[in-house]
Amino acid sequence: MTELFEARGITKRFGGLTAVHRVDFALSAGIASIIGPNGAGKTTLFNVFTGLYPPEEGAVAFRGQPLAGLRPDQITALGICRTFQNIRLFGNMTAIENVLVGMHARIRLRLWDVLARGAGFAGAEGRLWTRAAELLDRVGLRPAANEVARNLPYGDQRRLEIARALASEPALLLLDEPTAGMTQHESAMLMVLLRRLVGELGLAILLIEHNMRVVMEVSDRVTVLDHGEKIAEGPPPAVQADPRVIEAYLGRGWAERARSQRADGR
Amino acid sequence: MILRALGPVAAVAASSAAVAVFPRSVLAFLAFQGALLFVYLARVPGWLRAGLLGLALLVLMPLIGSVNGYYLEVATQVGIFVALALGLNIVVGLAGLLDLGYVAFFAVGAYAWAIVGSPHGDVVFGGGFPLAPEWFYVFLLVGLAAAAVTGVLLGLPVLRLRGDYLAIVTLGFGEVIRVLANNLDKPINLTNGPRGITPISRPPAPLGLPYSEYFYFLVLLIVVVVVLVNRRLEDSHIGRAWEAIREDELAAQAMGVPLVRMKLLAFACGASFAGVMGVVFSAKQVFINPESFTFLESIGVLAMVILGGMGSIPGAVVGATVVTVLNLQVLKGLSLWLNELKNAGVVVLGYNLANLPTQLEPAKYERMVFGAILVLMMIFRPQGILPARRRQRELG
Numbered sequence: 010m011t012e013l014f015e016a017r018g019i020t021k022r023f024g025g026l027t028a029v030h031r032v033d034f035a036l037s038a039g040i041a042s043i044i045g046p047n048g049a050g051k052t053t054l055f056n057v058f059t060g061l062y063p064p065e066e067g068a069v070a071f072r073g074q075p076l077a078g079l080r081p082d083q084i085t086a087l088g089i090c091r092t093f094q095n096i097r098l099f100g101n102m103t104a105i106e107n108v109l110v111g112m113h114a115r116i117r118l119r120l121w122d123v124l125a126r127g128a129g130f131a132g133a134e135g136r137l138w139t140r141a142a143e144l145l146d147r148v149g150l151r152p153a154a155n156e157v158a159r160n161l162p163y164g165d166q167r168r169l170e171i172a173r174a175l176a177s178e179p180a181l182l183l184l185d186e187p188t189a190g191m192t193q194h195e196s197a198m199l200m201v202l203l204r205r206l207v208g209e210l211g212l213a214i215l216l217i218e219h220n221m222r223v224v225m226e227v228s229d230r231v232t233v234l235d236h237g238e239k240i241a242e243g244p245p246p247a248v249q250a251d252p253r254v255i256e257a258y259l260g261r262g263w264a265e266r267a268r269s270q271r272a273d274g275r
Numbered sequence: 276m277i278l279r280a281l282g283p284v285a286a287v288a289a290s291s292a293a294v295a296v297f298p299r300s301v302l303a304f305l306a307f308q309g310a311l312l313f314v315y316l317a318r319v320p321g322w323l324r325a326g327l328l329g330l331a332l333l334v335l336m337p338l339i340g341s342v343n344g345y346y347l348e349v350a351t352q353v354g355i356f357v358a359l360a361l362g363l364n365i366v367v368g369l370a371g372l373l374d375l376g377y378v379a380f381f382a383v384g385a386y387a388w389a390i391v392g393s394p395h396g397d398v399v400f401g402g403g404f405p406l407a408p409e410w411f412y413v414f415l416l417v418g419l420a421a422a423a424v425t426g427v428l429l430g431l432p433v434l435r436l437r438g439d440y441l442a443i444v445t446l447g448f449g450e451v452i453r454v455l456a457n458n459l460d461k462p463i464n465l466t467n468g469p470r471g472i473t474p475i476s477r478p479p480a481p482l483g484l485p486y487s488e489y490f491y492f493l494v495l496l497i498v499v500v501v502v503l504v505n506r507r508l509e510d511s512h513i514g515r516a517w518e519a520i521r522e523d524e525l526a527a528q529a530m531g532v533p534l535v536r537m538k539l540l541a542f543a544c545g546a547s548f549a550g551v552m553g554v555v556f557s558a559k560q561v562f563i564n565p566e567s568f569t570f571l572e573s574i575g576v577l578a579m580v581i582l583g584g585m586g587s588i589p590g591a592v593v594g595a596t597v598v599t600v601l602n603l604q605v606l607k608g609l610s611l612w613l614n615e616l617k618n619a620g621v622v623v624l625g626y627n628l629a630n631l632p633t634q635l636e637p638a639k640y641e642r643m644v645f646g647a648i649l650v651l652m653m654i655f656r657p658q659g660i661l662p663a664r665r666r667q668r669e670l671g
Contacts, residue, residue: 059529061525061529080528080533080534081528081529082528082529082530082531082532082533082534083533085529085530085531086531090529090530090531091529093526093529097523097525097526097529098522098523098526099518099519099522099523099526099527100522100523101518101522101665102515102518102519102522102665103665105668106515106518106665109512109515110512110515110516110518110519110527110530110532111530111531112512112531113512113515113516113519113530113531113532114530114531114532115531116512118511118512120513120540123507123508123511123512123513124504124507124508126507134510134511137512138668154668155665155668157665173530174530176530177530177531
């Protein structure tokens with residue numbers, strides 16, 4: 010069976026710097042996380058997955074279809090959508106308008122429909138607004154629908170980005186540090202939301218996250234990047250105990266201590 | 276309620292009466308225009324607002340024109356620039372693509388009709404020109420299409436550019452079109468060069484209307500259509516996609532907005548309005564030459580959009596009106612008045628104005644006053660006169 014999403018041997022260089030080196034990654038269902046120290050190449054990998062950067066080597070496929078040469082908007086139309094690490098909302102538009110923009114790839118109206126305002130137009134536009142309101146409801150932002158995005162609190166902006174991404178009806182959702190800047194309570198709520206999305210909509214979710222509590226709690230599988238290379242992959246407890254992961258995060262001393270502890274059988 | 280409605284009605288009635296009594300007073304006409312803005316902004320029911328504006332534009336304005344024909348000319352010019360400002364508003368205000376060569380599309384429309392609607396067509400295509408005046412109506416659409424195609428042709432190579440770079444290239448494009456118009460009198464004489472093209476046919480006016488009134492109504496009709504099209508585009512996924520591109524191009528694309536297609540659409544839509552008005556302009560003026568399509572005209576239209584409020588339809592209308600009336604009436608009136616003072620030898624602070632050197636003639640201040648107004652606007656109200664307001668929706 011082919012995976013929903015599959016990347017093979019992805020290499021991305023910026024000049025002399027190899028940001029990502031021969032990374033394989035596959036995901037079919039559930040929640041996977043990518044972790045790693047700053048500069049490990051996590052966001053670069055996201056940008057390759059969503060078509061913002063063409064990789065130097067390797068190939069990405071979605072539902073068995075290769076994504077090479079497709080533009081980001083075409084990839085979104087296929088069913089992959091994302092949020093950004095440094096929030097990139099449409100600041101001067103309202104929350105609900107942001108969500109409506111996210112639906113663009115699913116709107117079948119043509120220029121002529123817009124100009125002629127035929128019988129179907131008002132109904133179609135009305136359904137878009139209803140759906141956008143539902144999506145805001147899902148992330149708990151319904152009361153802020155008419156607020157200008159730039160005026161929303163930080164945590165709300167992050168959730169609005171998720172609602173905007175959901176509007177494109179993705180099968181795979183990529184979230185780049187969704188809990189950054191959120192309070193502990195907010196991130197706990199977000200985890201509940203992500204679980205619900207997986208359960209109710211059958212979404213596959215890929216997270217980049219620095220909050221280890223969140224990562225270990227919510228992920229079915231964790232991938233660790235360091236200096237652009239994949240150094241570990243597996244269920245959260247296994248990754249947590251992996252000496253190479255500990256080394257990447259805490260340095261060699263800690264890794265050796267962990268190794269000897271394991272050898273002692275604790 | 277009735278009291279509230281009284282204000283706008285009285286304003287329109289009083290100001291049009293003032294124009295009737297003082298047909299030569301610029302102030303009276305300005306009051307009339309102010310009354311229209313007042314009606315638009317007043318908190319009155321929609322039918323009353325529409326009724327008053329309709330009455331003022333369809334009945335009172337032509338009547339005023341019969342008292343003082345120049346006012347009708349001013350109103351027609353205002354209408355032409357309103358359409359231009361609304362077109363540029365799509366490109367600059369909504370999609371955020373700074374276009375400094377917008378008047379080129381106006382030129383494309385104007386030359387489209389000028390060449391086939393004048394004896395000059397014989398020089399270009401052999402015999403059979405000018406075309407029958409009825410063709411004018413067909414050429415409203417031809418001018419629209421020609422300008423839209425030109426917009427796409429300009430759009431294609433500059434799609435990768437943003438901000439300042441885009442502005443420079445579009446500025447160059449505007450100049451290219453003007454220089455082409457100036458020099459395409461050889462090897463084939465397409466534009467007749469700097470001498471321009473004349474006489475350009477006018478369409479047959481229905482009901483024996485005088486041409487000044489006919490063009491006024493035609494321009495008004497086109498402006499109404501343009502406003503309608505603008506509003507429909509703005510309140511749709513197309514308008515939202517344009518705004519998203521303006522706010523954050525990369526995020527817009529990541530959310531599924533096809534950048535190339537939407538940007539080209541913005542260029543084409545904006546250009547098409549200018550194209551239509553170009554056709555009307557050439558017929559109205561009977562004579563066109565490249566001097567009508569200078570860089571300064573592009574800047575003027577941009578000033579209207581910025582002054583009115585970027586991305587705002589009422590803003591573009593008000594901005595176009597203010598700038599046009601300022602240019603045609605207020606600044607001219609001001610320099611006439613100062614000239615009178617000078618000729619009368621009025622003494623200000625012990626200085627006899629009659630001794631003013633010719634370099635300081637008031638007529639030469641016009642552009643400076645205009646510049647000063649723009650600077651003051653940017654300091655005190657940078658968002659424009661009627662800035663775009665986010666639509667608030669009741670959600671079911």
